[in-house]
Amino acid sequence: MGQRFILGEEVWLFEAAAAEACRVPYGVGCASGTDALWLAMTAAEIGPGDAVLTTPFSFFATVSSILRVGAQPMLADIDPRTYNLDAGSIAATLRDRNQSCGNTQLRAILPVHLYGQCVDWDAFTALKKEFGVLLIEDAAQAFGAQWKGQPAGNLGDMAAFSFYPTKNLSAYGDAGLLTTGHERFAERAGILRVHGMRQRYFHEEVGWNSRLDTIQAAVLLVKLQHIDRWNRERRERAKTYDDLFAQRGLAENGPYPQHGVVLPYVDPRGTHVFHQYVIRAPRRDALKVFLAQQGIGSEIYYPLPLHLQPSLRNLGYADGAFPESERAAKEVLALPMFPELTQPEQERVVTAIAEFLS
Ligand SMILES: Cc1ncc(COP(=O)(O)O)c(C=O)c1O
Structure with a gap:
């Protein structure tokens, strides 16, 4: 490992290897799973005036990241067997527009693959068709999980992974990853995590610091093999x-x-x-x-x-x-x-x- 302690070579290598494992073209390393959720929504220009529907039975960051981009969280109940968001409950909530998101526009559904099990992706694909929304996976607990042979991280428009030390794929500190098949989301997330700059000290937009440490990527690169x-x-x-x-x-x-x-x-x-x-x-x-x-x-x-x-x-x-x-x-x-x-x-x-x- 060289002296580039942040966003060094291992970061690029890990992004490529993790994207390959998820069978998606793009992986963008960042500081945490929370930031990966935030980057995903910001890359999709979700913000004030928008709503994002998710589960009340998850870690706090699932909802707080929606608030952090300025959007309105909407909730629906879970399936009692899997503890994952129940597509039937979502459909009922969304068809009843009165109790839905007020004046806001529903832009995305954010299902969580809780405990390492994918949500019923067939049902979510149907919801995407019916309601014309983005699907963003909170895959923080599900690296390597699959739905009908397709890996988590490759199911939605974007996915957020956490490598917090207790996760099944874990770093030696905080780390996260956004995966996507959309080039424009990957590109935008890639510059938002470094203060909105593509070229050093020229800021195209207002991003923030969500850089991934090289040492965390080096740890993750080794662990990814196992x-x-x-x-x-x-x-x-x-x-x-x-x-x-x-x-x-x-x-x-x-x-x-x-x-x-x-x-x-x-x-x-x-x-x-x-x-x-x-x-x-x-x-x-x-x-x-x-x-x-x-x-x-x-x-x-x-x-x-x-x-x-x-x-x-x-x-x-x-x-x-x-x-x-x-x-x-x-x-x-x-x-x-x-x-x-x-x-x-x-x-x-x-x-x-x-x-x-x-
Ligand atoms: C479901 C879920 N979403 C989001 C996060 C946030 O990840 P992080 O702690 O890396 O910010 C976690 C883990 O902590 C999680 O379990």
Whole structure:
């Protein structure tokens, strides 16, 4: 690695390699997944007067990036099995124009491939046709996931990836990537991330600093060579959890838990990468405490849907507006999941949950 610590050679190499992995012509590295979302919307000239529809059951940046470009976030509920945005709920919201985005124009739908599983892309393609909008994938949790053999990052008009250290493809700090098949979006994002300059110190427009560090790109270039294997190992670990829960008679069909746990639903049309392995459990909060007492880490993604966050109350959605998201927030629990997880470790996790539920 040379002395170009920012946007050095490894950045270009990583952009090209990641774009190839996603089977898209363009990849634009940037400082974070949040910035990749922001760059995508700005590159498409989404701003004040526009609306972008997304999910309330995601990480905060999914909605905050819409506000950051000056657009209006619109929300629709999730599918209780996959936790992904439900296309039926979107269509109902959009057909009922009165309760839709007021005077704003809907420019894009921003689905999140939550936990590493692609949204039902067939349904989203139909929405794009019906409503004439852009589709921007929030693929922060889904590097390597596929829909009918097509990789995340190549499905929409643009996609945003995060390489935050907990992600399935992760850097040693913050890093992100925008992918697209549209040259004009790639070109615009490429200059917006460096203060709107193509030629040094000549600013065509007002961008900002979202440059990718060379050292992060170098780390990502190495890890990219292993991501397919790591994703496969995650799927194997998921299968082991499924089997262990089933063997103990704890696996329920769902979508809501009764006495046992609801295992992750995998849409057979896609390829899940299990960024997270998320169950639904009764008395979820007590279970989390019980596991922690046994030295087993677990996490809740996410405990409070976005429309109920104090900072987003002014979006105007009431309690009860998105019942599936609100229920999921009370029931989901992510269990330990990483490629190096061993079978005895997984048995310990499942045994502890069995003990809790007995
Ligand atoms: C669904 C989703 N969107 C956006 C982001 C934002 O990515 P970053 O933390 O790299 O800004 C994340 C991850 O943190 C995420 O999980």
